[in-house]
Amino acid sequence: MGTPLPDKDDLLRQYRSMMRIRRFEEEAARNYAKGKIGGFLHLYIGQEAIAVAAVDALRDEDYIFQTYRDHGIALARGMSAKAAMAELFGKDTGCSRGMGGSMHFFDVERNFLGGWAIVGGHLALAAGTAFKSAYNGEDRVTVCFFGEGSTNIGGFHEAMSLAGLWKLPIVFVCENNQYAMGTPLERTSALKDLSIKAKGYAMVGDRFEGHDVTLVQQRIGEAVNRARTGGGPTFIEVLTYRFRGHSMSDPAKYRSRTELEQRKQLDPIQVVRERLLELGVQESELEDIDLEVDEEIDEAVQFAEDSEPARREVMMSTVYAEEGDS
Amino acid sequence: MRELRYREALREAMLEEMERDERVFLMGEEVGHYQGAYKVSEGLLDKFGERRVIDTPIAEAGFAGIGIGAAMVGLRPIIEFMTWNFSFVAFDQIISNAAKIHQMSAGAIKVPIVFRGPNGAARQVGSQHSHAVAPFYAGVPGLYVCQPSTPRDAKGLLKTAIRSNNPVIFLEGETLYGVKGEVPDEGVEELIPFGASRVARAGTDCTIVTWGRPYYVAMEAAEQLAGDGTECEVVDPRTLRPLDMGPIIESVRKTNRCVVVHEHWPYGGPGAEIVDRVQREAFDYLDAPVERVTGLDVPMPYALNLENEVLPTKERVIDAVKRVSYAK
Numbered sequence: 339m340g341t342p343l344p345d346k347d348d349l350l351r352q353y354r355s356m357m358r359i360r361r362f363e364e365e366a367a368r369n370y371a372k373g374k375i376g377g378f379l380h381l382y383i384g385q386e387a388i389a390v391a392a393v394d395a396l397r398d399e400d401y402i403f404q405t406y407r408d409h410g411i412a413l414a415r416g417m418s419a420k421a422a423m424a425e426l427f428g429k430d431t432g433c434s435r436g437m438g439g440s441m442h443f444f445d446v447e448r449n450f451l452g453g454w455a456i457v458g459g460h461l462a463l464a465a466g467t468a469f470k471s472a473y474n475g476e477d478r479v480t481v482c483f484f485g486e487g488s489t490n491i492g493g494f495h496e497a498m499s500l501a502g503l504w505k506l507p508i509v510f511v512c513e514n515n516q517y518a519m520g521t522p523l524e525r526t527s528a529l530k531d532l533s534i535k536a537k538g539y540a541m542v543g544d545r546f547e548g549h550d551v552t553l554v555q556q557r558i559g560e561a562v563n564r565a566r567t568g569g570g571p572t573f574i575e576v577l578t579y580r581f582r583g584h585s586m587s588d589p590a591k592y593r594s595r596t597e598l599e600q601r602k603q604l605d606p607i608q609v610v611r612e613r614l615l616e617l618g619v620q621e622s623e624l625e626d627i628d629l630e631v632d633e634e635i636d637e638a639v640q641f642a643e644d645s646e647p648a649r650r651e652v653m654m655s656t657v658y659a660e661e662g663d664s
Numbered sequence: 665m666r667e668l669r670y671r672e673a674l675r676e677a678m679l680e681e682m683e684r685d686e687r688v689f690l691m692g693e694e695v696g697h698y699q700g701a702y703k704v705s706e707g708l709l710d711k712f713g714e715r716r717v718i719d720t721p722i723a724e725a726g727f728a729g730i731g732i733g734a735a736m737v738g739l740r741p742i743i744e745f746m747t748w749n750f751s752f753v754a755f756d757q758i759i760s761n762a763a764k765i766h767q768m769s770a771g772a773i774k775v776p777i778v779f780r781g782p783n784g785a786a787r788q789v790g791s792q793h794s795h796a797v798a799p800f801y802a803g804v805p806g807l808y809v810c811q812p813s814t815p816r817d818a819k820g821l822l823k824t825a826i827r828s829n830n831p832v833i834f835l836e837g838e839t840l841y842g843v844k845g846e847v848p849d850e851g852v853e854e855l856i857p858f859g860a861s862r863v864a865r866a867g868t869d870c871t872i873v874t875w876g877r878p879y880y881v882a883m884e885a886a887e888q889l890a891g892d893g894t895e896c897e898v899v900d901p902r903t904l905r906p907l908d909m910g911p912i913i914e915s916v917r918k919t920n921r922c923v924v925v926h927e928h929w930p931y932g933g934p935g936a937e938i939v940d941r942v943q944r945e946a947f948d949y950l951d952a953p954v955e956r957v958t959g960l961d962v963p964m965p966y967a968l969n970l971e972n973e974v975l976p977t978k979e980r981v982i983d984a985v986k987r988v989s990y991a992k
Contacts, residue, residue, distance in 0.1 A: 401737070434768060434769060434770045435770035436770075437767050437768055437769075437770045438768045438769070438770070442768045442769075444768065444769040444770070444772055444773065446769065446772040446773060451736060451737075451773070452765075452768070452769065452773075454761075456756055456760045456761075459729070459756055459757070459760055459761060460761075461729070462725065462726050462727075462728070462729020462730050462732075462733065462757065463729050463730075463732055463733035463736065463761060464733060465726070465729065465730050465733060466729060466730040466731060466732055466733015466734040466735070466736065466737075467733045467734065467736065467737050468733075469730050469733065469734050469739075470733070470734045470737045470738065470739050473689070473715065473734070473739060492725060492753075493725055493726075493729070493756075496723040496725050496726025496727075496729070497726055497729065497730075499721065499723060499726060500720070500721070500723060500726045500727065500730060503721065652770060652771070653767070655771065656766055656767040656770060656771040657766070657767055657805050657806055658766065658806065658808075658830050659766050659771070659774040659775075659776075659829040659830050660829065661827075661828060661829055661830075662829075663829075664685070664740070664776065664827040664828070664829060
C-alpha cells in the first residue's frame with residue numbers, strides 16, 4: 339500500500355506545526371538551563387511528525403491523552419505557545435494555571451485531556467473516555483499516546499484488555515523511541531516487535547516508522563476510522579527517536595553519537611522540508627515560516643516572563659469541584 | 665419509618681439515583697449476572713440492563729481507571745470493589761488520577777465518581793482480606809471519605825456521594841450488610857450531607873467518637889455503662905473527610921472526657937486525627953487524656969479467638985471509659 343501524495347498546502351501547514359514544536363522545545367530547554375523552568379522537562383524533539391499527523395487524523399471532538407512528554411501534542415492540537423510556555427514558567431496564564439507544569443498540560447476546549455506522569459497510569463483513563471463514547475452512542479474516538487516503556491506495566495495490560503473486551507473506540511499509539519529513560523528496548527522487552535501484543539487483546543496491530551508525517555497520518559487515520567465505525571480498538575507501534583535525553587537532567591550517555599547522528603538523518607522536519615522542495619515550494623517560503631515561528635515562540639517566552647505568578651486562590655479552590663447541578 | 669437492612673438501603677440509593685440520572689452506572693466484579701458478591705446490587709441488572717450494570721474481569725486498576733476517565737467526560741460511575749482490600753491494586757488510579765485531576769487541570773475537569781464496597785474485617789478471612797482502609801484514603805486532599813454505620817446513613821450518604829462532583833471513597837462493611845435499621849419511607853428523599861457528625865446517643869459523662877463496625881460495639885458498651893450510672897454521648901462522624909468536629913468538640917466541652925473507637929490500626933489515620941483536634945480545640949475542657957480503642961497493631965490473623973482480640977471489643981471500650989473517668 340503506497341502513501342498517497344500529500345497536498346502541498348496541508349504539508350506546509352504540517353511543516354509549520356512541526357517547526358512550532360521544535361522551536362518551542364528548544365526555547366524551553368534554554369529557559370530550563372537559565373532556571374526559568376523547574377521540575378522535569380521532557381522534550382519531544384525528533385518525534386514531532388507523530389503528534390502533528392495524529393491531530394490531522396482526528397476530529398475536533400475526539401479525545402487525546404499523552405504522557406508527560408506532552409508539549410508536542412498540545413501545540414499540534416492548537417494550544418497557544420504562550421499558554422504552553424507560561425505553564426512551564428509556573429504562571430497563572432499557563433494552560434493549567436501553574437498547577438500542572440510541563441508534565442500536566444491540559445486543554446479541555448480542544449479535548450486534549452492531559453499529560454500524565456505515572457507510566458501506564460493514563461491508558462485506562464483513555465479507555466474510560468472511549469467507554470463514555472460507547473455508553474452515549476457517540477462516534478467520538480479517543481487516541482492515547484504512551485512510550486514503549488509503558489508496555490511492561492500492569493496499567494497497559496488492564497487498559498488494553500478491557501478495551502479489547504468491550505471493543506472500545508480507541509487507538510493506542512505507542513511511540514517507541516527506543517529507550518525507557520536510559521534502558522533500551524532489548525533490555526526491557528522479550529518482544530522486538532511490540533505490535534504483536536495487539537493479538538493478545540484481539541485488536542488490530544500496526545507498526546511503522548514515525549518520521550514521515552504523511553505516512554503516519556494515513557496509518558493512524560485508518561485506525562481512527564476503524565474505531566469510529568465500530569471496528570474496535572487498534573494498537574499501533576510507531577518507531578521513532580528522541581534527539582535529546584529522556585529529560586533535561588539526562589545526558590543520554592547510554593547511546594552512541596553515531597546512533598544519534600544516524601537517526602538524525604531521519605529528522606521528520608528535514609523529511610517534510612525536502613518533500614516540500616520537491617513539490618516546488620521555494621526555500622524562501624520555508625524560511626518565512628521559520629521566521630514567523632521564531633517570532634511566535636519569542637513572544638511566548640516574553641509573555642511567560644511577564645505573566646503573573648500562579649495564584650494561591652486557584653490552588654485552594656481546585657482541590658474539590660463545587661457541588662450542585664447534578 | 666420502615667426497617668431496612670444496610671445492603672437494601674445501599675441498593676435503594678443506587679436504584680433511585682440510576683432512575684434519576686442516566687449518566688449513573690454501576691461497574692465492578694460480579695455486580696450484574698451474579699447479583700453482587702454481597703448481594704448489594706441484586707436485581708439492578710434486571711432493572712437497568714447490561715449497559716448500566718456492567719460486569720468486569722478481575723482488573724481493578726483497569727476498571728477504576730475506566731470509571732475515572734468516563735467521569736472526566738461527564739458520566740457518573742459507581743465503581744464497586746468486591747472488597748476494599750482489592751482497591752490497593754487500583755491505588756494509583758485513585759490517588760494519582762482521581763484525587764489530582766481537578767486541580768492539575770486548574771479546575772477544568774471534574775471527576776464525579778463513587779468507589780464503594782465492604783471495608784474492614786469480615787470473619788476469619790485472614791490478613792489480606794481484613795484491611796480497614798480509611799487511613800490510606802482519608803489523608804488525601806481531593807477525595808471525600810464516607811463510612812456510614814447505619815442503614816439510614818448508608819442510603820442518605822450514598823445518594824449524596826452519587827450526586828457529588830468529586831471522587832468519593834465509600835466504605836461499607838461485610839458484617840454491616842445484614843444490620844437492620846430505620847430508613848425513611850419510600851418516596852421520602854433524604855440526602856445526608858457530607859461533614860455532618862451525628863449524635864447517636866445523648867450523655868453527659870464521657871464522649872465516645874466512633875464509626876463503622878465498632879459503632880455497634882460502642883453503643884453496646886454505652887448501654888452497659890449506663891446501667892452502672894455512666895452516661896456516654898456517642899458521636900458518629902459519618903464522613904471522615906470532610907470531618908465535622910463541631911458536635912464532637914461540643915460534646916467534649918460538656919463531658920470533659922473522650923474515647924475514640926475505631927477499627928483501623930492505631931498508627932495515624934482518622935482516629936489519631938480526631939484525638940489531635942480534640943486536644944487542640946478542647947484542651948481546657950479535658951479532665952483526662954483522650955483514649956483510643958483501636959484494631960490492634962498487627963496483621964489480622966485467621967484464628968477466630970485472635971481476630972476477636974484484634975477488633976475493638978465492648979470490654980475494651982468500657983475499660984477506656986472507666987480510665988478517662990478515673991473510675992478504674
